[in-house]
Amino acid sequence: MKLPLFFRSACVVAFVGAMALPALAQEAPDALVIRVSGEVLQIIRTDPKVQAGDQQRIREVIEAKLLPHFDFERMTALAMGRNWQKATPEQQKVLIEQFRTLLVRTYSGALGKYRDQTIDFKPLRGDPAATDVVVRSEVARAGQAPVTIDYGMTKTPSGWKAYDVIVGGVSLVTNYRDEFNEQIKSGGVDGLIKTLSDKNKAPPPKS
Amino acid sequence: MSLRIVTSLCAALILSACASAPGRVDDPLEPMNRAMYAINKPIDDHVMRPIAQAYVDYVPKLVRQGVSNVFGNIDDLFSGINGLLQGKLEKAGNDFGRVIINTPWGLGGLIDIASDIGVPKGNEDFGQTFGYWGIPQGPYLFVPLWGPTTVRDGTGTLIRVWYGPVGFIPNVPLRNIIYGIGAVDLRANALDASSMIDEASLDAYTFVRRAYLQRREYMVYDGKPPPEKDD
Numbered sequence: 027m028k029l030p031l032f033f034r035s036a037c038v039v040a041f042v043g044a045m046a047l048p049a050l051a052q053e054a055p056d057a058l059v060i061r062v063s064g065e066v067l068q069i070i071r072t073d074p075k076v077q078a079g080d081q082q083r084i085r086e087v088i089e090a091k092l093l094p095h096f097d098f099e100r101m102t103a104l105a106m107g108r109n110w111q112k113a114t115p116e117q118q119k120v121l122i123e124q125f126r127t128l129l130v131r132t133y134s135g136a137l138g139k140y141r142d143q144t145i146d147f148k149p150l151r152g153d154p155a156a157t158d159v160v161v162r163s164e165v166a167r168a169g170q171a172p173v174t175i176d177y178g179m180t181k182t183p184s185g186w187k188a189y190d191v192i193v194g195g196v197s198l199v200t201n202y203r204d205e206f207n208e209q210i211k212s213g214g215v216d217g218l219i220k221t222l223s224d225k226n227k228a229p230p231p232k233s
Numbered sequence: 234m235s236l237r238i239v240t241s242l243c244a245a246l247i248l249s250a251c252a253s254a255p256g257r258v259d260d261p262l263e264p265m266n267r268a269m270y271a272i273n274k275p276i277d278d279h280v281m282r283p284i285a286q287a288y289v290d291y292v293p294k295l296v297r298q299g300v301s302n303v304f305g306n307i308d309d310l311f312s313g314i315n316g317l318l319q320g321k322l323e324k325a326g327n328d329f330g331r332v333i334i335n336t337p338w339g340l341g342g343l344i345d346i347a348s349d350i351g352v353p354k355g356n357e358d359f360g361q362t363f364g365y366w367g368i369p370q371g372p373y374l375f376v377p378l379w380g381p382t383t384v385r386d387g388t389g390t391l392i393r394v395w396y397g398p399v400g401f402i403p404n405v406p407l408r409n410i411i412y413g414i415g416a417v418d419l420r421a422n423a424l425d426a427s428s429m430i431d432e433a434s435l436d437a438y439t440f441v442r443r444a445y446l447q448r449r450e451y452m453v454y455d456g457k458p459p460p461e462k463d464d
Contacts (some may be wrong), residue, residue: 132433136425170305170422171356174456195451195458196444204443205435221435 055179055186056150058095059161063145066091070137084134092133097180097187098126104189105202113215121215124222125202131226143167145175157181160192259373259446266375270438273377281378282427285420299343300418305354306335306342311393315357319365328355356452359389364453373442378416381445 053061066087070076075083102122103110113121148162161177178190178199190199209218257263289297309331316325331347331354339346348354363385364370371384382390394400399415402408434440450458 128433132429135432136429170301171354194448195456196447200447201440201443204439208439209435225435 052181053185054150055159055177055181056147056161058186059163059177059179059188060147062091062095063163066137067145076137081134084137085130088130088133088137093126093130095185095187097182097189098122098129100180100187100189101125101129101199104199105206107203107207109206109210109215112210117215117219120219121222124219124226127226128222129198146172159186259370260442261372262374266373266442267438269375269377273375273380276377277427281416281420282424285417285424288417288421289424297418297421300414301422302335302339302345303342304415304418305345306332306339307398308356309335309342309354311359311396312355312357315359315362316355318362319357321357324355324357327352328357331355358386359392360386360449361389361453363389364449370446370449373446375438375442381441383446383449386449 069087069091073083073087076087099122102118102125105125106113106121110118143165146164146166148164150159150161152159158178158180161179163175163177164172165175166172173194174192175194176192177188178192178197179186179188190197192198206218209221213220260266309328313325313328313332316322316328331345331352332342334347334350334352335342335345338344345354360383368385370386374382374384374387376382376387379390399408399411402411430437430440430444
Protein backbone atom coordinates (compact mmCIF):
# COMPACT_ATOMS: atom_id res chain seq x y z
CA MET A 27 0.00 0.00 0.00
CA LYS A 28 1.40 3.32 -1.00
CA LEU A 29 0.21 6.55 0.46
CA PRO A 30 1.04 9.87 -1.10
CA LEU A 31 3.97 11.50 0.62
CA PHE A 32 2.04 14.53 1.77
CA PHE A 33 -0.50 12.26 3.43
CA ARG A 34 2.17 10.35 5.25
CA SER A 35 3.83 13.47 6.53
CA ALA A 36 0.45 14.81 7.56
CA CYS A 37 -0.06 11.63 9.57
CA VAL A 38 3.30 12.07 11.25
CA VAL A 39 2.51 15.68 12.12
CA ALA A 40 -0.91 14.72 13.46
CA PHE A 41 0.58 11.92 15.53
CA VAL A 42 3.34 14.06 17.01
CA GLY A 43 0.85 16.83 17.59
CA ALA A 44 -1.51 14.49 19.40
CA MET A 45 1.35 13.41 21.65
CA ALA A 46 2.47 16.93 22.40
CA LEU A 47 -0.85 18.74 22.78
CA PRO A 48 -2.15 17.14 25.95
CA ALA A 49 1.22 17.71 27.56
CA LEU A 50 0.99 21.40 26.73
CA ALA A 51 -2.68 22.13 27.29
CA GLN A 52 -3.13 19.84 30.26
CA GLU A 53 -0.05 20.31 32.33
CA ALA A 54 -0.73 18.43 35.57
CA PRO A 55 -2.11 20.73 38.31
CA ASP A 56 0.79 20.22 40.71
CA ALA A 57 3.32 20.75 37.92
CA LEU A 58 1.48 23.93 36.97
CA VAL A 59 1.54 25.34 40.51
CA ILE A 60 5.23 24.47 40.91
CA ARG A 61 6.12 26.08 37.59
CA VAL A 62 4.09 29.25 38.12
CA SER A 63 5.24 29.78 41.73
CA GLY A 64 8.82 29.20 40.60
CA GLU A 65 8.49 31.82 37.90
CA VAL A 66 6.85 34.37 40.20
CA LEU A 67 9.37 33.82 43.01
CA GLN A 68 12.19 34.18 40.52
CA ILE A 69 10.84 37.57 39.48
CA ILE A 70 10.33 38.67 43.09
CA ARG A 71 13.90 37.74 43.94
CA THR A 72 15.53 39.38 40.94
CA ASP A 73 13.35 42.25 39.69
CA PRO A 74 14.76 45.50 41.15
CA LYS A 75 11.40 47.30 40.95
CA VAL A 76 9.63 44.51 42.84
CA GLN A 77 12.44 44.49 45.40
CA ALA A 78 11.95 48.22 45.89
CA GLY A 79 8.26 47.60 46.60
CA ASP A 80 6.94 49.18 43.39
CA GLN A 81 3.23 48.27 43.67
CA GLN A 82 2.57 49.04 40.01
CA ARG A 83 5.23 46.55 38.91
CA ILE A 84 4.09 43.93 41.42
CA ARG A 85 0.57 44.24 40.04
CA GLU A 86 1.84 43.81 36.49
CA VAL A 87 3.62 40.61 37.50
CA ILE A 88 0.47 39.28 39.14
CA GLU A 89 -1.68 40.18 36.12
CA ALA A 90 0.70 38.56 33.67
CA LYS A 91 1.85 35.52 35.60
CA LEU A 92 -0.77 34.54 38.18
CA LEU A 93 -4.17 35.70 36.99
CA PRO A 94 -4.36 33.52 33.88
CA HIS A 95 -4.30 30.51 36.19
CA PHE A 96 -7.25 31.54 38.36
CA ASP A 97 -10.91 30.86 37.69
CA PHE A 98 -12.44 34.05 39.07
CA GLU A 99 -15.95 33.19 38.02
CA ARG A 100 -15.93 29.95 40.00
CA MET A 101 -14.21 31.73 42.89
CA THR A 102 -16.82 34.49 43.02
CA ALA A 103 -19.69 32.02 42.67
CA LEU A 104 -18.33 29.93 45.55
CA ALA A 105 -17.80 32.98 47.74
CA MET A 106 -21.36 34.09 47.00
CA GLY A 107 -22.81 30.67 47.85
CA ARG A 108 -26.56 30.52 47.38
CA ASN A 109 -26.64 34.30 46.78
CA TRP A 110 -24.99 33.76 43.40
CA GLN A 111 -28.30 32.73 41.87
CA LYS A 112 -29.96 35.90 43.20
CA ALA A 113 -27.59 38.12 41.24
CA THR A 114 -28.44 39.10 37.66
CA PRO A 115 -25.89 38.24 34.94
CA GLU A 116 -24.82 41.93 34.89
CA GLN A 117 -24.35 41.96 38.66
CA GLN A 118 -22.40 38.71 38.42
CA LYS A 119 -20.08 40.27 35.87
CA VAL A 120 -19.40 43.30 38.06
CA LEU A 121 -18.91 41.10 41.13
CA ILE A 122 -16.33 38.93 39.39
CA GLU A 123 -14.47 42.05 38.25
CA GLN A 124 -14.52 43.74 41.67
CA PHE A 125 -13.59 40.59 43.58
CA ARG A 126 -10.72 40.05 41.19
CA THR A 127 -9.46 43.59 41.77
CA LEU A 128 -9.68 43.16 45.54
CA LEU A 129 -7.71 39.91 45.43
CA VAL A 130 -5.03 41.42 43.20
CA ARG A 131 -4.64 44.30 45.66
CA THR A 132 -4.39 41.95 48.60
CA TYR A 133 -1.93 39.69 46.83
CA SER A 134 0.31 42.53 45.74
CA GLY A 135 0.47 43.68 49.35
CA ALA A 136 1.34 40.16 50.48
CA LEU A 137 3.93 39.54 47.76
CA GLY A 138 5.72 42.74 48.73
CA LYS A 139 6.28 41.13 52.16
CA TYR A 140 7.72 37.92 50.79
CA ARG A 141 11.07 37.00 52.33
CA ASP A 142 13.28 34.15 51.30
CA GLN A 143 11.09 31.35 52.61
CA THR A 144 11.34 27.95 51.02
CA ILE A 145 8.24 26.29 49.61
CA ASP A 146 7.93 22.53 49.67
CA PHE A 147 5.34 21.04 47.31
CA LYS A 148 3.65 17.79 48.22
CA PRO A 149 3.11 15.13 45.58
CA LEU A 150 -0.45 14.97 44.30
CA ARG A 151 -2.41 12.09 45.76
CA GLY A 152 -5.64 10.49 44.69
CA ASP A 153 -7.32 9.72 41.40
CA PRO A 154 -5.23 10.87 38.42
CA ALA A 155 -8.43 11.26 36.38
CA ALA A 156 -9.99 13.69 38.89
CA THR A 157 -11.12 17.07 37.56
CA ASP A 158 -11.01 18.75 40.96
CA VAL A 159 -7.88 18.46 43.08
CA VAL A 160 -6.05 20.12 45.96
CA VAL A 161 -2.38 20.89 45.39
CA ARG A 162 -0.60 21.06 48.72
CA SER A 163 2.49 23.00 49.71
CA GLU A 164 4.25 23.98 52.89
CA VAL A 165 6.22 27.13 53.65
CA ALA A 166 8.96 26.77 56.25
CA ARG A 167 9.22 29.62 58.78
CA ALA A 168 12.10 30.20 61.16
CA GLY A 169 11.20 29.12 64.69
CA GLN A 170 7.56 28.46 63.88
CA ALA A 171 5.56 25.49 62.70
CA PRO A 172 5.44 25.52 58.88
CA VAL A 173 2.34 27.04 57.29
CA THR A 174 0.47 25.08 54.65
CA ILE A 175 -0.71 26.70 51.43
CA ASP A 176 -3.17 24.58 49.45
CA TYR A 177 -4.72 25.36 46.10
CA GLY A 178 -8.17 24.10 45.14
CA MET A 179 -7.97 23.48 41.41
CA THR A 180 -10.39 22.56 38.69
CA LYS A 181 -9.81 21.24 35.19
CA THR A 182 -11.02 23.55 32.43
CA PRO A 183 -10.66 23.37 28.63
CA SER A 184 -7.84 25.92 28.94
CA GLY A 185 -5.87 24.00 31.54
CA TRP A 186 -6.08 23.67 35.32
CA LYS A 187 -7.24 26.77 37.19
CA ALA A 188 -7.16 27.61 40.87
CA TYR A 189 -10.45 28.59 42.50
CA ASP A 190 -9.41 28.65 46.16
CA VAL A 191 -6.29 29.28 48.18
CA ILE A 192 -6.23 27.75 51.66
CA VAL A 193 -3.56 29.22 53.95
CA GLY A 194 -3.00 27.35 57.20
CA GLY A 195 -6.47 25.85 56.88
CA VAL A 196 -8.14 29.21 56.21
CA SER A 197 -9.96 29.04 52.89
CA LEU A 198 -10.13 32.34 51.07
CA VAL A 199 -13.46 31.46 49.50
CA THR A 200 -15.02 30.36 52.80
CA ASN A 201 -13.75 33.49 54.51
CA TYR A 202 -15.34 35.74 51.91
CA ARG A 203 -18.59 33.79 52.02
CA ASP A 204 -19.30 35.22 55.48
CA GLU A 205 -18.31 38.70 54.39
CA PHE A 206 -20.42 38.61 51.24
CA ASN A 207 -23.39 37.10 53.04
CA GLU A 208 -23.32 39.87 55.63
CA GLN A 209 -23.13 42.65 53.02
CA ILE A 210 -25.97 41.12 51.02
CA LYS A 211 -28.11 40.73 54.11
CA SER A 212 -27.81 44.42 54.91
CA GLY A 213 -27.71 45.99 51.44
CA GLY A 214 -28.58 43.37 48.84
CA VAL A 215 -26.33 42.38 45.96
CA ASP A 216 -25.95 46.04 44.97
CA GLY A 217 -24.85 46.84 48.51
CA LEU A 218 -22.10 44.25 48.21
CA ILE A 219 -21.03 45.65 44.85
CA LYS A 220 -20.85 49.14 46.34
CA THR A 221 -18.79 47.98 49.34
CA LEU A 222 -16.39 46.12 47.05
CA SER A 223 -15.92 49.00 44.64
CA ASP A 224 -15.52 51.55 47.47
CA LYS A 225 -12.89 49.32 49.01
CA ASN A 226 -11.10 49.01 45.68
CA LYS A 227 -11.16 52.76 45.07
CA ALA A 228 -9.76 53.63 48.49
CA PRO A 229 -5.99 53.97 48.82
CA PRO A 230 -4.42 50.85 50.32
CA PRO A 231 -4.13 51.07 54.12
CA LYS A 232 -0.70 51.87 55.47
CA SER A 233 1.61 49.86 57.76
CA MET B 234 -0.72 40.17 86.09
CA SER B 235 -4.12 40.88 84.64
CA LEU B 236 -4.99 37.21 84.94
CA ARG B 237 -7.70 37.93 87.49
CA ILE B 238 -9.21 40.58 85.25
CA VAL B 239 -9.16 38.18 82.31
CA THR B 240 -10.72 35.45 84.43
CA SER B 241 -13.55 37.63 85.62
CA LEU B 242 -14.01 38.98 82.12
CA CYS B 243 -14.36 35.46 80.82
CA ALA B 244 -16.80 34.59 83.57
CA ALA B 245 -18.83 37.66 82.65
CA LEU B 246 -18.73 36.65 79.01
CA ILE B 247 -19.90 33.12 79.70
CA LEU B 248 -22.70 34.38 81.92
CA SER B 249 -23.87 36.87 79.34
CA ALA B 250 -23.80 34.04 76.81
CA CYS B 251 -26.72 32.52 78.65
CA ALA B 252 -28.58 35.80 78.84
CA SER B 253 -28.33 37.12 75.31
CA ALA B 254 -30.60 36.27 72.42
CA PRO B 255 -29.05 33.78 70.01
CA GLY B 256 -27.65 35.22 66.77
CA ARG B 257 -25.24 33.25 64.67
CA VAL B 258 -24.71 29.72 65.88
CA ASP B 259 -20.95 30.17 66.29
CA ASP B 260 -21.14 33.79 67.50
CA PRO B 261 -24.22 34.21 69.69
CA LEU B 262 -22.49 37.06 71.53
CA GLU B 263 -21.87 39.08 68.39
CA PRO B 264 -23.17 42.44 69.71
CA MET B 265 -20.93 42.25 72.77
CA ASN B 266 -17.99 40.93 70.77
CA ARG B 267 -18.33 43.78 68.30
CA ALA B 268 -18.30 46.25 71.18
CA MET B 269 -15.10 44.60 72.48
CA TYR B 270 -13.67 44.76 68.99
CA ALA B 271 -14.46 48.47 68.84
CA ILE B 272 -12.73 49.01 72.19
CA ASN B 273 -9.70 47.04 71.07
CA LYS B 274 -9.28 48.67 67.67
CA PRO B 275 -7.98 52.12 68.76
CA ILE B 276 -5.82 50.55 71.49
CA ASP B 277 -4.29 48.27 68.89
CA ASP B 278 -3.91 51.00 66.27
CA HIS B 279 -2.36 53.57 68.60
CA VAL B 280 -0.52 51.49 71.18
CA MET B 281 0.03 47.80 70.46
CA ARG B 282 0.70 47.99 66.74
CA PRO B 283 3.12 50.97 66.92
CA ILE B 284 5.05 49.33 69.77
CA ALA B 285 5.26 46.06 67.84
CA GLN B 286 6.29 47.94 64.70
CA ALA B 287 9.01 49.85 66.57
CA TYR B 288 10.20 46.54 68.03
CA VAL B 289 10.51 45.11 64.51
CA ASP B 290 12.14 48.30 63.18
CA TYR B 291 14.73 48.85 65.91
CA VAL B 292 15.47 45.48 67.48
CA PRO B 293 17.77 43.30 65.35
CA LYS B 294 16.13 40.27 63.79
CA LEU B 295 18.52 37.91 65.55
CA VAL B 296 17.41 39.20 68.94
CA ARG B 297 13.72 39.04 68.02
CA GLN B 298 14.15 35.51 66.73
CA GLY B 299 15.84 34.59 70.01
CA VAL B 300 12.93 36.01 72.00
CA SER B 301 10.42 34.10 69.88
CA ASN B 302 12.50 30.95 70.29
CA VAL B 303 12.62 31.18 74.09
CA PHE B 304 8.82 31.52 74.30
CA GLY B 305 8.55 28.89 71.58
CA ASN B 306 10.60 26.49 73.69
CA ILE B 307 8.03 26.80 76.50
CA ASP B 308 5.26 26.33 73.92
CA ASP B 309 6.98 23.14 72.75
CA LEU B 310 6.79 21.76 76.28
CA PHE B 311 3.06 22.47 76.42
CA SER B 312 2.61 21.18 72.88
CA GLY B 313 4.19 17.91 74.06
CA ILE B 314 1.91 17.73 77.09
CA ASN B 315 -1.11 18.28 74.85
CA GLY B 316 0.17 15.73 72.36
CA LEU B 317 0.25 13.21 75.24
CA LEU B 318 -3.24 14.23 76.38
CA GLN B 319 -4.46 13.41 72.87
CA GLY B 320 -2.47 10.18 72.65
CA LYS B 321 -0.38 11.52 69.78
CA LEU B 322 2.81 9.91 70.98
CA GLU B 323 4.97 10.61 67.97
CA LYS B 324 4.13 14.31 67.95
CA ALA B 325 4.61 14.51 71.70
CA GLY B 326 7.96 12.77 71.32
CA ASN B 327 9.04 15.36 68.78
CA ASP B 328 7.96 18.23 71.03
CA PHE B 329 9.68 16.87 74.14
CA GLY B 330 12.70 16.02 72.02
CA ARG B 331 12.84 19.64 70.90
CA VAL B 332 12.76 20.89 74.50
CA ILE B 333 15.44 18.40 75.52
CA ILE B 334 17.66 19.53 72.65
CA ASN B 335 16.98 23.26 72.71
CA THR B 336 17.01 23.93 76.44
CA PRO B 337 20.63 22.91 77.14
CA TRP B 338 22.25 23.19 73.70
CA GLY B 339 20.15 26.06 72.40
CA LEU B 340 20.87 28.13 75.54
CA GLY B 341 17.43 27.90 77.13
CA GLY B 342 15.71 27.77 73.77
CA LEU B 343 17.38 30.94 72.45
CA ILE B 344 18.60 29.03 69.42
CA ASP B 345 16.24 26.55 67.79
CA ILE B 346 18.76 23.81 67.06
CA ALA B 347 16.06 21.16 66.90
CA SER B 348 14.48 22.73 63.81
CA ASP B 349 17.89 22.91 62.15
CA ILE B 350 18.42 19.20 62.63
CA GLY B 351 14.93 18.46 61.34
CA VAL B 352 12.74 17.90 64.41
CA PRO B 353 9.53 19.63 63.32
CA LYS B 354 7.85 22.14 65.60
CA GLY B 355 4.41 21.13 66.82
CA ASN B 356 1.57 23.43 67.78
CA GLU B 357 -0.76 21.51 70.08
CA ASP B 358 -2.48 23.43 72.86
CA PHE B 359 -5.19 22.88 75.48
CA GLY B 360 -7.94 24.26 73.25
CA GLN B 361 -7.08 21.65 70.62
CA THR B 362 -6.94 18.92 73.26
CA PHE B 363 -10.45 19.85 74.44
CA GLY B 364 -11.59 19.82 70.82
CA TYR B 365 -9.97 16.43 70.26
CA TRP B 366 -11.85 15.15 73.29
CA GLY B 367 -15.07 16.25 71.63
CA ILE B 368 -15.77 19.36 73.70
CA PRO B 369 -17.51 21.89 71.42
CA GLN B 370 -15.85 25.26 70.89
CA GLY B 371 -18.68 27.20 72.50
CA PRO B 372 -19.42 30.82 71.65
CA TYR B 373 -16.85 32.86 69.80
CA LEU B 374 -15.25 35.60 71.90
CA PHE B 375 -13.31 38.70 71.04
CA VAL B 376 -11.19 39.75 74.00
CA PRO B 377 -9.54 43.19 73.96
CA LEU B 378 -5.72 43.02 74.01
CA TRP B 379 -5.92 39.31 73.31
CA GLY B 380 -7.97 38.93 70.15
CA PRO B 381 -10.21 36.19 68.80
CA THR B 382 -10.88 33.07 70.85
CA THR B 383 -13.75 30.84 71.91
CA VAL B 384 -14.93 29.74 75.32
CA ARG B 385 -13.10 26.44 74.80
CA ASP B 386 -9.86 27.93 73.45
CA GLY B 387 -9.93 30.79 75.95
CA THR B 388 -10.21 28.29 78.80
CA GLY B 389 -7.21 26.51 77.30
CA THR B 390 -5.26 29.76 77.17
CA LEU B 391 -6.06 30.51 80.82
CA ILE B 392 -4.79 27.08 81.85
CA ARG B 393 -1.70 27.63 79.77
CA VAL B 394 -0.99 31.06 81.30
CA TRP B 395 -1.74 29.69 84.77
CA TYR B 396 0.88 26.97 84.47
CA GLY B 397 3.22 29.58 83.06
CA PRO B 398 5.98 29.05 83.93
CA VAL B 399 6.29 32.84 83.90
CA GLY B 400 3.57 33.15 86.54
CA PHE B 401 5.79 31.37 89.06
CA ILE B 402 8.50 34.03 88.92
CA PRO B 403 8.37 35.58 92.41
CA ASN B 404 9.78 38.95 91.34
CA VAL B 405 6.66 40.80 90.19
CA PRO B 406 8.33 43.56 88.09
CA LEU B 407 10.47 40.97 86.32
CA ARG B 408 7.43 38.79 85.75
CA ASN B 409 5.52 41.71 84.26
CA ILE B 410 8.43 42.64 82.01
CA ILE B 411 8.51 39.10 80.67
CA TYR B 412 4.75 39.17 80.10
CA GLY B 413 5.21 42.49 78.30
CA ILE B 414 7.96 41.17 76.04
CA GLY B 415 5.79 38.13 75.33
CA ALA B 416 2.90 40.37 74.31
CA VAL B 417 5.10 42.48 72.02
CA ASP B 418 6.60 39.33 70.51
CA LEU B 419 3.12 37.93 69.80
CA ARG B 420 1.87 41.18 68.29
CA ALA B 421 5.01 41.64 66.21
CA ASN B 422 4.63 38.19 64.71
CA ALA B 423 1.08 39.10 63.67
CA LEU B 424 1.95 42.44 62.00
CA ASP B 425 1.93 41.12 58.45
CA ALA B 426 -1.30 39.25 59.08
CA SER B 427 -3.07 42.31 60.47
CA SER B 428 -2.10 44.55 57.57
CA MET B 429 -3.27 41.80 55.21
CA ILE B 430 -6.62 41.75 57.04
CA ASP B 431 -6.96 45.53 56.60
CA GLU B 432 -6.25 45.09 52.92
CA ALA B 433 -8.47 42.09 52.24
CA SER B 434 -11.51 42.44 54.47
CA LEU B 435 -14.80 44.19 53.86
CA ASP B 436 -15.58 44.01 57.57
CA ALA B 437 -12.53 43.15 59.63
CA TYR B 438 -14.59 41.72 62.50
CA THR B 439 -16.28 39.15 60.28
CA PHE B 440 -13.05 38.37 58.47
CA VAL B 441 -11.09 37.73 61.67
CA ARG B 442 -13.88 35.59 63.13
CA ARG B 443 -14.16 33.31 60.12
CA ALA B 444 -10.40 33.04 59.72
CA TYR B 445 -9.92 32.22 63.40
CA LEU B 446 -12.66 29.59 63.50
CA GLN B 447 -11.43 27.97 60.28
CA ARG B 448 -7.87 27.93 61.56
CA ARG B 449 -8.79 26.35 64.89
CA GLU B 450 -10.97 23.71 63.26
CA TYR B 451 -8.07 22.86 60.98
CA MET B 452 -5.68 22.62 63.94
CA VAL B 453 -8.00 20.45 66.03
CA TYR B 454 -8.22 17.99 63.15
CA ASP B 455 -4.47 18.21 62.44
CA GLY B 456 -5.00 19.59 58.98
CA LYS B 457 -7.77 17.18 57.98
CA PRO B 458 -11.03 18.86 58.98
CA PRO B 459 -14.25 17.20 57.87
CA PRO B 460 -15.65 18.85 54.72
CA GLU B 461 -17.86 21.77 55.71
CA LYS B 462 -21.41 22.00 54.59
CA ASP B 463 -21.99 24.51 51.82
CA ASP B 464 -23.87 27.43 53.31
